[in-house]
Amino acid sequence: MTTAKSQLRADARENRARVLTVAQELFAERGLEVPMAAIARRAGVGVATLYRRFPTKESLVLEAFAEQFSVCQAVIEEALADADPWRGFRTVIEKVCLLQATDRGFTAAFVATFPEMHSEVRERTWQCFSELVERAKAGGRLRADFSPHDLTLVLLANSGLAGLPVEMAVAASQRLVAYLLEAFRVGTDELPPPVPLSLDLVLS
Amino acid sequence: MTTAKSQLRADARENRARVLTVAQELFAERGLEVPMAAIARRAGVGVATLYRRFPTKESLVLEAFAEQFSVCQAVIEEALADADPWRGFRTVIEKVCLLQATDRGFTAAFVATFPEMHSEVRERTWQCFSELVERAKAGGRLRADFSPHDLTLVLLANSGLAGLPVEMAVAASQRLVAYLLEAFRVGTDELPPPVPLSLDLVLS
DNA sequence: TGGTAAGTGGAGACCCCCGTCCACTTCGCC
DNA sequence: GGCGAAGTGGACGGGGGTCTCCACTTACCA
Numbered sequence: 001m002t003t004a005k006s007q008l009r010a011d012a013r014e015n016r017a018r019v020l021t022v023a024q025e026l027f028a029e030r031g032l033e034v035p036m037a038a039i040a041r042r043a044g045v046g047v048a049t050l051y052r053r054f055p056t057k058e059s060l061v062l063e064a065f066a067e068q069f070s071v072c073q074a075v076i077e078e079a080l081a082d083a084d085p086w087r088g089f090r091t092v093i094e095k096v097c098l099l100q101a102t103d104r105g106f107t108a109a110f111v112a113t114f115p116e117m118h119s120e121v122r123e124r125t126w127q128c129f130s131e132l133v134e135r136a137k138a139g140g141r142l143r144a145d146f147s148p149h150d151l152t153l154v155l156l157a158n159s160g161l162a163g164l165p166v167e168m169a170v171a172a173s174q175r176l177v178a179y180l181l182e183a184f185r186v187g188t189d190e191l192p193p194p195v196p197l198s199l200d201l202v203l204s
Numbered sequence: 205m206t207t208a209k210s211q212l213r214a215d216a217r218e219n220r221a222r223v224l225t226v227a228q229e230l231f232a233e234r235g236l237e238v239p240m241a242a243i244a245r246r247a248g249v250g251v252a253t254l255y256r257r258f259p260t261k262e263s264l265v266l267e268a269f270a271e272q273f274s275v276c277q278a279v280i281e282e283a284l285a286d287a288d289p290w291r292g293f294r295t296v297i298e299k300v301c302l303l304q305a306t307d308r309g310f311t312a313a314f315v316a317t318f319p320e321m322h323s324e325v326r327e328r329t330w331q332c333f334s335e336l337v338e339r340a341k342a343g344g345r346l347r348a349d350f351s352p353h354d355l356t357l358v359l360l361a362n363s364g365l366a367g368l369p370v371e372m373a374v375a376a377s378q379r380l381v382a383y384l385l386e387a388f389r390v391g392t393d394e395l396p397p398p399v400p401l402s403l404d405l406v407l408s
Numbered sequence: 409t410g411g412t413a414a415g416t417g418g419a420g421a422c423c424c425c426c427g428t429c430c431a432c433t434t435c436g437c438c
Numbered sequence: 439g440g441c442g443a444a445g446t447g448g449a450c451g452g453g454g455g456t457c458t459c460c461a462c463t464t465a466c467c468a
Contacts, residue, residue: 008414008415009413009414009415009464009465009466010465010466011416011464011465012415012416012465015415015416033455035454035455035456036455036456036457037454037455037456040417045416045417046416046417046418047417047418047456047457047458048416048417048418048457048458048459048460049415049417051456051457051458052415052416055457056456056457057456057457111367150379150383153376153379156364156365156367156368157361157364157365157380158361158364159364160360160362160364160365160366161357161360161361161364162364163315164360172357172360175354176357176361179354179384179387179388180383180384180387182387183383183384183386183387184383187391212444212445213434213435213436213443213444213445214435214436215434215435215444215445215446216435216444216446219445237425239425239426240425240426240427241424241425241426244447249446249447250446250447250448251426251427251428251447251448252427252428252429252430252445252446252447252448253447255426255428256445259427260426260427261426261427
């Protein structure tokens with residue numbers, strides 16, 4: 001991959017990088033439905049240039065979010081290293097959901113490309129998370145009937161908040177996550193747990 | 205409204221009804237992005253006919269889902285009549301979420317038209333639900349920091365499941381709702397509560 | 409410094425969608 | 439039955455999207 005990029009001419013390489021950056025910005029701001037022409041314009045290149053580097057919109061999306069995906073991966077592995085598996089579990093869900101709420105395109109890219117991701121990566125992520133789940137259960141803090149598939153459930157549910165303006169999305173996501181974690185936890189202490197600020201959620 | 209419809213010629217009235225039915229079916233199956241032409245074709249009419257009765261796509265959507273909205277309203281009022289406010293509360297969330305999971309277009313229509321709905325209706329629905337929430341809290345089964353706005357949160361989260369094939373969406377929605385209700389409940393009994401069957405949620 | 413392959417931009421082909429127009433058909437009252 | 443108004447369908451305008459083609463420009467090596 002690096003080889004392919006460095007075989008490009010200097011100016012081309014820079015254009016490519018700029019396109020990628022702009023794409024990430026715009027996808028985050030406005031979601032995946034932003035037109036290719038808009039990306040090209042903001043990157044200061046023509047449409048053809050864009051298509052020369054990324055033969056299809058899907059390929060651009062994939063590449064633009066590759067970094068985010070690897071962040072997810074990192075989050076999970078870091079959590080696995082945590083001495084307290086429940087805290088690790090909690091952190092994974094909180095961080096990934098925050099990422100989702102912050103970046104409007106990420107959600108769409110995630111559900112759109114999950115099947116396409118190199119199964120190697122997906123497999124690895126999956127196993128890490130399953131391991132984390134097992135440990136958290138063994139630690140007695142995570143309910144026994146929690147399924148690793150519930151992570152998908154959480155992600156999907158959280159993605160439903162993507163339409164909101166960013167600040168609201170973040171607040172809403174935090175509250176949702178707090179509720180869900182409350183449900184996943186096996187309740188030792190019964191004091192009303194952390195529930196972030198409520199926001200007027202009257203739609204638009 | 206009835207007057208307007210009956211002033212139509214007999215054939216026109218039937219065409220109108222068929223269009224509406226078809227629209228409901230297609231919106232449920234494929235979501236709101238189904239083209240007007242497809243609706244017209246399946247209803248066996250031309251596009252012009254469709255537009256004569258429903259001057260804009262939005263108006264068609266609105267009318268197509270008016271029924272569903274009134275169902276929601278009915279669900280809430282029925283719940284309010286329930287002697288056990290917590291059971292009423294639970295039922296509202298379960299039923300509305302099921303409706304959402306079953307009908308792919310409903311979610312989109314809901315968030316798209318919530319602001320436009322006669323504020324009278326919305327106001328009324330809202331007050332009913334708030335009342336229900338108060339009672340459930342007073343009954344000691346619903347956590348005190350639950351906000352009526354959390355209903356919106358639930359609906360939005362549940363809408364994130366809309367992309368799944370219908371059966372999966374239903375199963376996933378049921379599990380999500382079970383989790384959320386678990387979080388909303390103030391926990392008297394701590395036995396692992398009803399969590400419906402898990403489903404392989406590997407995306408597509 | 410000049411030749412050449414790599415790179416570029418913008419016009420436009422192609423497609424899909426919403427909504428309109430108008431010549432034609434059908435209902436239904438007299 | 440016949441006439442007028444109501445109703446109808448398909449072609450079409452307008453807009454916006456993805457992706458392609460091609461004449462022109464630019465980097466880079468000898």
